[in-house]
Amino acid sequence: xxxxxxxxxxxxxxxxxxxxxxxxxxxxxxxxxxxxxxxxxxxxxxxxxxxxxxxxxxxxxxxxxxxxxxxxxxxxxxxxxxxxxxxxxxxxxxxxxxxxxxxxxxxxxxxxxxxx
Amino acid sequence: xxxxxxxxxxxxxxxxxxxxxxxxxxxxxxxxxxxxxxxxxxxxxxxxxxxxxxxxxxxxxxxxxxxxxxxxxxxxxxxxxxxxxxxxxxxxxxxxxxxxxxxxxxxxxxxxxxx
Numbered sequence: 001x002x003x004x005x006x007x008x009x010x011x012x013x014x015x016x017x018x019x020x021x022x023x024x025x026x027x028x029x030x031x032x033x034x035x036x037x038x039x040x041x042x043x044x045x046x047x048x049x050x051x052x053x054x055x056x057x058x059x060x061x062x063x064x065x066x067x068x069x070x071x072x073x074x075x076x077x078x079x080x081x082x083x084x085x086x087x088x089x090x091x092x093x094x095x096x097x098x099x100x101x102x103x104x105x106x107x108x109x110x111x112x113x114x115x116x
Numbered sequence: 117x118x119x120x121x122x123x124x125x126x127x128x129x130x131x132x133x134x135x136x137x138x139x140x141x142x143x144x145x146x147x148x149x150x151x152x153x154x155x156x157x158x159x160x161x162x163x164x165x166x167x168x169x170x171x172x173x174x175x176x177x178x179x180x181x182x183x184x185x186x187x188x189x190x191x192x193x194x195x196x197x198x199x200x201x202x203x204x205x206x207x208x209x210x211x212x213x214x215x216x217x218x219x220x221x222x223x224x225x226x227x228x229x230x231x
Contacts, residue, residue, distance in 0.1 A: 004159075033218055040125070042206060042221040043160075050216055058218055090159060094216070104150065105219060107159035 002027045004108035006091050011113045013078070013085070021076045021111045023091035030095060032074035033105065036060060037088040046089075049074055078113060086115045118143050118211045122222035130230045131199055137192040137225050139207030148210035149190040150219065151181055153203050160206065166190060177201070202229045 004025045013019045025032065031050045035043040045058030049068040063082025068074055074093075078085045089112075092105040119142045129135050141147060148167050152160040164175025171183040181192045190207060204226050208219040 031216055035221075040223060042223040043208075043219075044221075045218040048218050056217075088157075092160075104162055104165055107152075107161075109159045110157070112157070 004091055004093055004106060006089075006108040006111050008111060009109065011111055013113065013115050015115055016080045018077055018079050019113065021078070021089055021091075021113070023074045023076065023108060025072055025074075025091075025093045025106075025108075027093055027095075027106060028071070029093035029106070030071070031093060032068070033092040033094075034058075034064075034066065034074070034076045035090045035092065037090060037110075043090060046076065085113055088112050118209075118220060120207055120209050120220050120222040122205075122207055122225050124225045125223070126226045126228065128228040128230060129197055132196050135192075135194045135197045135201070135227070137205050137207075137227070139190045139192065139222060141188050141190070141207075141209050143188070143209070143211055146183075146185060149181075149183060150208040150210075151175065151179070151190075151192045152206045152208060153177075154206065154224075155203050163192070163205075197227075197229055199229045199231070202227055 007022045033048040034046040037043050044060050046064050047066045049055035055066050055068050065077045088110050090110045091108040094105045121140045150165045151163040154160045163179045164173050166173050166183045174180050179194050183190050204224045206224050207222040
């Protein structure tokens with residue numbers, strides 16, 4: 001079945017450590033996204049990538065980094081510069097704009113990151 | 117500034133009763149509009165979407181939504197709720213057309229179903 005996988009489901013990190021969250025999709029989608037979810041805040045866009053080897057900052061990119069070396073993979077690194085990293089992180093993907101279904105984003109199951 | 121507002125943080129309805137969740141947006145043109153549902157600790161599932169055409173759209177699980185340009189609204193409705201509808205509901209908007217630049221989400225409405 002096609003879909004988006006995120007791993008791990010739960011992640012614990014000590015303060016001052018970098019950590020990388022995995023996101024893989026087999027939907028053959030061009031665009032991929034990372035969102036952060038905090039209680040009562042909805043989802044906020046961290047980074048997105050519309051094509052391999054290219055990505056753009058979203059609304060809250062500070063303290064995060066990404067790479068897009070393969071179409072199906074879009075890992076997110078939470079760096080030690082992120083002041084409040086404890087949150088639920090969601091990865092999403094969508095077909096290229098104009099290819100039908102444009103705009104509709106498909107979401108992975110999420111990774112809950114807790115900083116100890 | 118472009119924004120999405122869900123005015124109700126929590127809504128409680130009795131099982132079998134009708135439901136309406138409100139969503140308003142601030143934008144100079146007609147955006148792409150979506151409703152998503154999220155169960156605790158899970159990802160988001162698309163309920164329905166509006167791009168153009170008929171302003172009343174049907175979605176999955178018996179949900180529908182109506183786009184009203186004059187009110188900048190996209191309210192979600194269901195005629196009779198089931199206990200399994202208890203979840204968090206998010207209205208989302210693409211202001212860039214096509215959604216390629218990401219979605220802007222409301223803060224969500226938590227739906228509680230009373231037996």
